[in-house]
Amino acid sequence: MNTDLLLILVALTNLRVLGSSRLGACIRTTAVQGVLLGLLPLLVNPLTFHTLVLAAGSVALKGIVFPWLLFRALREAEVQREVEPFVGYNLSLLLGVAAIGVAVWVSRQLPLPGAAPSSLIAPVALFSILAGLLVIISRRKAVSQVLGFLILENGIYTFGVGLVRETSFLVELGVLLDVFVGVFVMGITIFHINREFDHIDTDQLSTLRDWRR
């Protein structure tokens, strides 16, 4: 499998998350994206112990642990699908296509350090970042927002692995650990939000205030 194909598949998973209302499908798609990106270091870097550990770590975290945590949160919150997002699915898809255009245009203007292993790395990374942001701001359910955060992080990871080859192994693993802690905490928070308020709609949390007479 070559790098271009892998990156296109990543872009397609982004579009799928933007266009799907089923949270389970979104979680699975994000997991597939995580596994695909876990394979990316193996393709762009020479095969060493470090890249192997990094690839194995990302695949295990993003492909197995995160979906498991999120599915658990989903089961406890008893929600199946995103109802009434702020931005509809068709519009999200169209915005996604526009975001691809913007990403391609911006990455042409960006002066990139060194030679990228594939001309698609910067566009796809930027597109993932934009798509993640779009999911975060356009959806109501807390689970969707965690997914948006994950996609955003995947974009940054794509940028790092694909373009900045000299990043130290420690930094990559540190980022991976941070994301893990983030998703872990968010999973628990979703559970508690759901237990207190019987829903996980984040827009209603903004009306929270101290209890008054």
Added chain:
Amino acid sequence: MNALIPPLLALVLSPLLLGVINRTKARFAGRRGQPVLQLYFDLAKLLRKGAVYSRTTTWVFRAGPMVGLAAALTAILLVPLGALPAPLAFGGDLVLFAYLLGLMRFFTVLAALDTGSSFEGMGASREVLFSALAEPALLLGLAALARRADSLSLSGIMAAVSPVAWGTGGVVLALVTAALMVVLLAENARIPVDDPNTHLELTMIHEVMVLDHSGPDLAMILYGAALKLWVMSALLAGLIVPLRSGKVWLDAAGTLGGLLIVAVLIGIVESSMARLRLLRVPQLLVAAGALAALALILVLR
């Protein structure tokens, strides 16, 4: 002389394509199914019958099937069969192709509205909505192919598809193929969008618009629909069978094999999927449009 092969094959073999689809569906359901040549028998039967016209209809209703068939007959002159170029090929014929299909649809819709039946009006409104969403996907997909091939003619586009092209730009071709497949299913009223078997159900789209046509008019509509299915399948077959040997009969046979694959594929999709809810259909078409747009962006990059 070779240029006449694609339209002649289309004229003769297009009803067979529907027979193959129906046979595939029957096999999946464990039935023996109708004869593969059933549509030919139907057409022969309908042509021998007289037509009945409602008093509320005008000349528009009678013109509908004729204009539809004429548009389809013109469209088959533009569509190449794999490596075999079409008799009519000029820069920009892909736009003409898209709008011949549009003209055909427009007159079907007009004829449906002309009957004054609210039921047909409903079908017409749905048909127009879905085709408005399918058209960007078709045109963006064709635009991506045209840019890849550096040619604005369908024949030039198909000539540029080759095993080598699939090796270097396979992603773009695969994206366009997927988008065109969805457009084909939507435009020809196949299952995820419309169910060709339901004649009396409120969710149907295309079938409802032709309820008032009878006899030779219905034959023209059925034959026109078969030709439309043929031209769109021929485009797909040209993409998925990149056989460009230069030998006329080998190329023709390869693309006919591709058409058979497309027909069986449609049969499999119809047997394994349920029709989408009406509200979900636009989402499918927008997704197809997104795939085509992604292909175009990749080509333009």
